[in-house]
Amino acid sequence: MAVGELIRPALGQTAELGALYDARNDTFLSHPHSHTLFRHAPPSDAVAIRPCRLTDVRILEVRNFKEKCAQLGVDVELGASILAGLVRVDGCAQYLASHNATHGAHASLRYNVTTIDEVLNLATPGIKDQFAFSTLDTDIATHAVIGVRWGANYIVSPNGLADPACNRTTGALAIQELGQLLSHATPGCLDEPVGTPEEQHGFDWSELSVFGDILPEDMPTLANAPAQTARGFINRLRRLISSTNDAKGTPIQYTLMPLALLGYFQLLDIRTNLTVHPSNPDSLERFMQHFDDAQTASATLHRYVSRCRRYPNVVPLGHIHNVEGQLRTFTAANAALRVNLARTLREVRSTGVDSDRLRQLLSDFHAQEVPPFQIRSLAALTTKMDFAKAIMEEGSQYVGFRDRSFDQMLARSPHDDVYILYFTDAVRRTSEVWADTRNLFSELLRDDRPKAVMAVDCDALGHSLERPYICHLRHRRVLIEDLLEHRKVLSANCIMQQNAGSLDATLTSKPPQRRAVRIPCPHPPCERTLRCNWICAVCHSLVEYGYVDERLYCDCGATPFDRWTFKCNDPTHGSAWASYDEQVLHGHLKDLEPFEDLNILILGETGVGKSTWINAFVNYLTYDSLGDAIQAGGLECLIPCSFSTQLKDPNDPQGRFIQKDIKIGKSRFENDGARGQSATQCTAVYGVTIGRTRVRLIDTPGIGDTRGLEQDNRNMADILKVLRSYDKLHGILVLLKPNAARLTVMFRFCIKQLLTQLHRNAANNIVFGFTNTRGSNYTPGDTFKPLEALLKEYTQVQMGLFEHNVYCFDSESFRYLAARQKGVDMGLLEDNMRSWGRSVSESKRLLKHFRGLTPHQVRSTINLNETRDMIVKLTEPMALIAQKIQTSIAVNNDQVRTLHNAELSRSELEKSLYIQRETVESYEVGEPRTVCTHGDCVEVRNDFAGRDETVIVYKTMCHKPCYLGNKVKRNQKGDPQLKQCAAIDANGFCSGCSHNYMDHMHIYYDYRSLTYRHENKDVSRELIKHASDIELQQEAIRLRETAIAEFRLEHTQVQEAAIQFGFFLKRHAIEPYNDATVEYVDHLIQQEKLKIKSGGKKKALSMLEKYKAEHLQKVAALTQAMARGDTDLVLDDQGARQLVDSLYGLPHFGKDLQKIVQVNEMAADAVFREKSCNVSAGRHWDRKQPARRRQGSVQGQPGKPPSPTTRQSPMATSQFTAPQGNARHPINQPGGDLDGFLQGAKTKVMGYLAAWRF
Template sequence: MASSILKRPALGQVATLGSLYDARSDVFLPLSLLNEPLPPDALVNTQHEPVDIKVINGDTYTEKFDAFEIDGELGVSILAGLAEVEGSGQYLFDKRDTNHAVQSSFLYDVTTVGEELNLTAHGIKERVTLNALDSGVATHVVTGVRWGARYVFTAKQQLDPSEDGSQVSSNLEAQMSLLKTAGLSRVEDTTHTHPGNSTEITVFGDNLANALPLIDFADAQNFIKNIAGDIARTGDGKGQPLVYTLMPLSLLAVLRIMDIKADLTYRQLGPDCAQRCVQLFDDIRDAIQRLGDYFDRLQTHQACVPPEHIDAIAQLLTRIKTLEDILETHFASMVKDVRSGKANEQQLWTRLTELIGDDSSENILSNMAYEDKMDFQDLLRNEGAHLVGHTGPSVSALLHGIQHDDTFVFYFNDHVRHNSDVWEENLAAFLDILGDQSHHKLAIAVDQDAVDHDTHGTFLERPYISHLRRGRVISEDIVETRKVLAANCVMRVADNAVDRSMNSKPLDRRAVKIPCPHHGCDQKLQCSWICGSCQSTVEYGVMDDLLYCDCGASPYHKWEFQCNDPKHGSDWERYNRLELLRKLKALEPFEDLNVLILGETGVGKSTWINAFINYLSYESIDDALAAEDLKCVIPCSFQTQTAVDGKFVETEIKIGSSQSEKDGSGGQSATQSTEVYTVNIGKTRVRLIDTPGIGDTRGVDQDNSNMNDILTVLRTYNNLHGVLILLKPNAARLTVMFRFCIKQLLTHLHRNAANNIVFGFTNTRGSNYRPGDTFKPLNALLSEYEEVNMGLFENNVYCFDSESFRYLAAKKKGIDLGHLEENRRSWEYSVGECERLVKHCQGITPHQVRSTINLNETRNTIHRLTEPMTFIAEKIRLSIDVNDDAIRELRDFELTRQQLQQRLFVQKETLRSEKVDNPQTVCTHDNCVEIRTDFEGRTDTEATTIYKTVCHDRCWLTSVDRNKKGHPELQGCAAMDPAGMCNGCGHSWMDHMHIYYKYVPTTYEHRDAATDRDLTKNADNIQLREEAIRMKKEAIEEFKLEHRQVQEAAIQFGFFLKRHAITPYNDATIEYIDMLIDQERQKMKVGGSNQRHKKLEKEKAEYLQRVDVLEKAMKQGDESKLLDDTGVAQLVESLYGLPHFGNDLRNIVNIQERAADSTHRERSCNVAGGAHFRRQRERKQSRTAQRHNSDLGEGPSAPMNSIPSYEPIPGSFPREPTGGTVRGKVRARSVAPREPAWKRGILGAITRFVVPGL
């Protein structure tokens, strides 16, 4: 039982001496211990110091309780709602609604007198009410009262976002301190010095009935001056009760005043428990206040915060605002139970924890996950950047809405902000750009976490800043660009000197490798030069004296030079024009080696190329592991499994990123268009021609589009040294996809290319570096082509294993796949196979690309001419019919001389093809095309496709291949929404394409002017009639002749395919389409759309029709008229030379061809390497000899002696190179540091960019 005397602040409660008090519930009872007035000597009065002043700068319960001298026990009662609080005590519950305000309080206590009850005085015992304590409702009696007045002045000021909170707080505290100075007549009112900020002043007190509202600090000072007068008028001049002294009733028995029979059990909470309870309420109030501020801030930062997070915070805020009320309701009964002995402190705390549940202050504050993100947004916005995020304009809208010559786009997400080792330098670079006021620019920050509809499916590995100039990307990664420029010898040319319209580069061009023109640089050192804008190697065109890079072509004498020798400095130097030309003409040419890489989607073409680059770069996997970066020119991805806590967890490893590439994880080919990567091995330039995969999930149309894209790129080269068909080992049977892919590849190759076809098997470690089960079905399939003697032989089969490259890629991502020794052997074996492949391709007669191009152009000519030839043929028939009708009219009707003169013409119905100046984005979906059979009111039997929906007229995209359906860049068309659906027609971007032409039906009336004049002047009506009939009959015969010539040409074209193609058409296509149709049919059973099913059925019908036409043509072909490549061209020209319809046919085809112009796709990786091939071969030979001598008879995981020994590539590997650059389509690549030649292997630096020097 507690027996100490208590001091309790009045807090506005009025009680008299002798009043009873229940400490268990902290209330004054309407009962008194005394039943009569006190005797004179029972009351002791004490005078006190008049004024006690405190400045309170805090706003918590703890700080306020301390200022009011409220102990933990009373504080708990106040928070539980047990103790009533009035008057000045109301200040305890006054709180700020937000932390975006400052507050300072001033406690003013005036004590007048203290009264104490002397219970030992004579006569007290007789005045005690003996039965007052029988009920047991009281625990204490009031034995003392301190009188006076208490006032609390509080000043609050809201903060503007731009204001310094600490400065405003200091100002308020200074004003409060001035109020402590008594005797001042006036206090400086600083609130008027900040007219934009209003200060709210509030006073809490026990006697405010006649008080006026306070406006400023001067009013507060005046109020203080009047307090003494107010006290004199209150409580007989004593004022109001300030503090009560409470004596436990148990002491009455000790003083022998009375016996206590009632149960007066009363236990105080321990100080630690009380303090914890008060702190709990403080923490919850603080958390609610901070969460409210956080929610308010979210409203102004919606661009960087997911909308679902804002909704979740709103719901949380609504719920926890009721938490204080819930606690107060239950807390009161729990406190009374502890004080009455019915519960202990631990039970109290447990119950509080249960009531709070998951809404503890720590959990509440843990939801404030975007503070850092909003701080970052504020930083960027304050510096002038535009943010692209969950709300607001897109990058495209900003580029079109705000016109600037230069635009910088900063790409980031939360992961790279906190984990990328290049974050700080990219952020610093972007802030430098924002702070540069030397010229106007547009700066955009793209939050990739918000832009989750990334149209290219890319994975952001590192932050990067792209630089666009007038809408054209000139540097995709500025930071990496600067590194490359610092590590390489750089050339630059004025932007207006570059011809960017050239779609191709001349084949005969040589890398610029000349000394630096600076007088202080070594004139004997042959430097390799790159362009400062695109970072590609600068090459000299021998035939036109132009210098070429990925920017375009420009005159050689316009360029300036800056090498990386520290002695050069920052100046740019020029050569004498004649001297430069002399050095350029003396450049040694490269020996070309062009390898076309084909294969089924998912077989690993892109991975193989990346591995090949690394095989050239590093002699061993250990060197690759020690290097700073993985060499990657094509994005790719793969899945691996790692054990975590006894469970296998699948992890996706993504390598690289590019706007035109997928990573292959969704069934689509990782390579979206044909790209060429050049690799320099000594004096040999190896071009690896990477192609989209055959068997794309988007269907046969996409496969055909991909093949046309491949041929478009191939036409820029003369020779093809190798055709590498990549396959997976251990395919035990001929699946539909397998047959389709192989036959689709062979269909498009000229039979002369058969000797250049080689087969590469990926991931062959599991099949002991052999083709495995794939050998038998593939060999059986190739045996069908007896005329070209195709098969699987030692010299055309190569077994690679990309697992060592995958091991390297995973290791660079921090994942160890294990089995390092096996991967070492895999790496070594694959390097040997790559060397063997290169040597084989060098040693065979190259295939003349023109033959394959002619073959496919002939096939395409048949397809391309089918529609216009059908139109022309029908127009010929229509022209014949029109003229026949005219002849009948002339014979059957009596016409006047004027009417006869008007009929002296031959009418010809034909088509005209008009070019569209700017590309139009049109939809090819069935619902957006119209199949028309009428022109100019006539009904024709042949159909024409009319694109009804022009979704974007005058589209500004320039990198979209013409007439190519579903080009990836179309996702950036202004007609597409973020999800890739068209705003105009509602169909996917994959159904759209750019067109540059349209058909226009035309009617010609041919007249002979001289004949017309002569007959009109001299002939009678009969002669006019006969001449008109003769002209029309003659035209009809000429029309029939041209019609026969068109039909015969189609037959000869078909027979040409039969004689020159490895296979004229893919007879596995129908089986493949049927498989796709069956898959769609299964989807439809579970509610899928039938749209794709209809499309596939249409494709099947069209393909069957084309095969039927081709087979008829091949059967009717005359072997005596067998065409060669020249004959094909001559036959096409003869069609164009038809007197009546030849020009029309030429114009139609020419417009279509111009709409499908080839573009230069070569990406100059320029990896100078290969020297370690020789060293590795020598070591291999040495090991083989050792094994032979010791008669071991076994190798690593594959018989190494199966690889024959080869001589070095002629003219290659004269010495270890000094390094170069890798120019690939991989975003965010860092430059390898300068290392000794022995350690660098073949590659000095590898990087990936699109441009300029800043």
């Protein structure tokens, strides 16, 4: 073959000998007058026909477009032209455009049949005279066809529509045997009745796609082969070839000669440049790889979208639309790339311009468009749909997107028992317990007992989860919240269960003298000397004996002691439940020893780390060293806790820092503190068992709560509710940060607010704990000086900072453990081990100190706060009533002077037989509203007929109603929370009236003045009937003078009561007295000054100023009396209550005062919740000199610890605290220490007990 000839597969295109071909486009010319060398057909003597009957059968592994091209003899240049759309493929070559469903390599069968070769002999004499033209002066073509090979090509491959999950091995075997049949079959053997591949392997022949040059008319090239058997199909193909073009078949290959060679042989006069420049093959192969990836991505997403439509409740709303939109954009971008590739290929081949343009074209595309690997990532829910499909086939219901209400589905369930798998796609992919949870779910589906089983996609409900769990409902009430954990607990602990129908879940309180049930197992083979610690099989809380009522209590409720069965965790016990003889059990229970209580109240500023300290403290109880905690692989987490740490990115060569968020624990009543909210939302009690002592840690919401001062007040009311349950407080721990170098406003406020709530008798029980003191070398640090200075202000009690009341902790080692449990290594292991050891020592010292103190009687603090609350509610009404008493006195004095000096007619005298009393009442304004108090926004009116009195009217209602609610102090100007009001802009000015927020306030109630005329009609009637004018005058004066004297007496009583109340607080509270009466009177004085500016009289202002002066004078007198030691003048709790009753009993103004207080009083809305952690101290708490594990005992770095367990506090318990068990740390293990609970015994209690908490 002459140099420069090209061998090109036909690719389903038909061309005759002499046809012209343009190698720059890889296409045959189709112009009717210039598409061939010859005017007519080539002369017959110039065409040589050579028979070459050959059959070629090959089975190849095909992975990509390049290997597909190799099967058909297509080189990279022609392959690039096909990708660019320059060449249209047909026949067998449609295989190149097929979209295979299989991923990766797949078996493909190539079957080639060759019949004859036709060759054009250009050396034939006179052939030049047959040419259609003698001169070529255009570049319309570059080659001419000088050879045609006839026959037929076939490709058999896996069906592009087949399910990717089909059995590929079976398909490969079928293709393999089909190839053997084609290779060795003879016409006779094709008729032999032997098994076909599909018969032998059960493989559906229709799952294969057949691409061929000659196929039956009833078998589309891109459809499944409809043949009955492989043998019949092969015979059919052979008959088709024999009956086509006189048994030649169809062109399958062309030989192309460059037209430039015709000029060289002087057969044509070539007057143009017909050079074809080759492209860079590496760039072409990169394009092939790109379009391979793009085609795979598109096919994957098309299948993905189709599948999403079959499972609409599994995918979020809008997900399909989003994927389709991005797929359309991706497809359009690649279509544009093909157009650019075609144009660039023609330019490179025609002109020989820089072939690097192809590489640059692809690079620019990748820089601007979404790459294929990224578009494939849109199919993110594939495995989720696999899971949904699998469980629905197993019989589960699936609750997801586009489903009806979950509650409706539960209501329509005909079964009493319902098992619900709660999951999100995130926990399904990442949770370490997913495999076990999934297996348990399948086990439930295989169980044929009557029940409903459903999976709830929490993504559809908008809920986040830390881990998946299966919840067991019975009669639509939660029976077991986490079935997997429940089963682990049951297999690892000694458990008791109530007999059916014996539980009384209505009991909402437990006897204070409860005793933990620690008795042997009644099963005969079990160890009879081992006193096991028993937990409830349902709620997992410790079972306790009520002693006084002979009931057994757990978090489920109360049950008669003889209605229980037992199953310990001794391997010899087996699965049977054992029962006690009633008398024997009663004797064991009566012999139980009670616990000693140690109650510790924990107070502190919001954000100081109270909740983290409690979590850390419980872990210090459980583990002697950080090494022990790491080795155990456990973490006691009672309260939600979150924090952030910064680490170097291991994948960044520059060592960029990234932030890791660590979050542990979850509760209905707590936040994690991650978004600025106080972590502890309400008071909770956590019980820890240390030997025979039950330590109660009373966790409280932080002072300076992020939700405002009103929330602080509700929090304190909630704390007092909890304290009512206990007679004694053994210790009060005030937690502080060690880095407060200055007495900031918040620092002073928090310390004073804490001490204000405590009775003076509690001073000896107060200690100060400092958190995170590693940085200050385990000392109070910068906080020492400002705290010391503040404590010196309390001269009434001896408070200071001494060794016995200062404790320095460090929670960083607990954070290290928490991060390690989440697979994050914070480093500095040795430092954290020392920190842990120091904190364990401080914790022991703290408890030893509290044990040695005289307990504080809680009733004293309760009484103080109740009386304080009563006094606070009276302060404002008493000041108003005092003002109105003075007004009443002034009014009656004026009338007395008029009676003395004026000459009144008898009619006027008859009308003057009354007493005038000025008073005030309060009324609610409905929802709170923001009003402006600026002089321009208020109006002073005289709205009371018959009275010389003015009132302030708020003309401007800037926001009505205002939804800030209790965040804003009532009736107080300039509360900082007002800046959050919708009427106040970012600069602090009102959008309605333009005044500053400092001129605004919230009003919940307002006051209005009232005038009463008191008259004894019977007496007046007799006087009018019989008395003279002078007698009438004298009687009118006497009535008023008597009333004035009584009014003055009541005024004095009110004034002195206000002072006595203040001194009551000063005497009994630790925090010095703040005279709230003076503060409110100052507010009234400012209002009167505003009235005077509007034309009002100065009389009311003068009376208020006089009242303030008298008040201060009496305060000074009482202060001097107290300084002399005359404490008999100061009220006690009982005296304060009696004084309130006497105020309400005042004959003239007592009822008015009481009514005002009742209207103003708002019911507290804090909800009391008490929780307990059920954790036992480790044995190291019983040792006097605990042996320290060497720091080197923990080796290496953590990576991700195997099966970490973060155990969570119960969602609800009673007022008691007790140890619990879990799967990792069972409460009781045969052969263990009989006097103490094993370390770390606790588990998560079911959330449904929140409704039954005690």
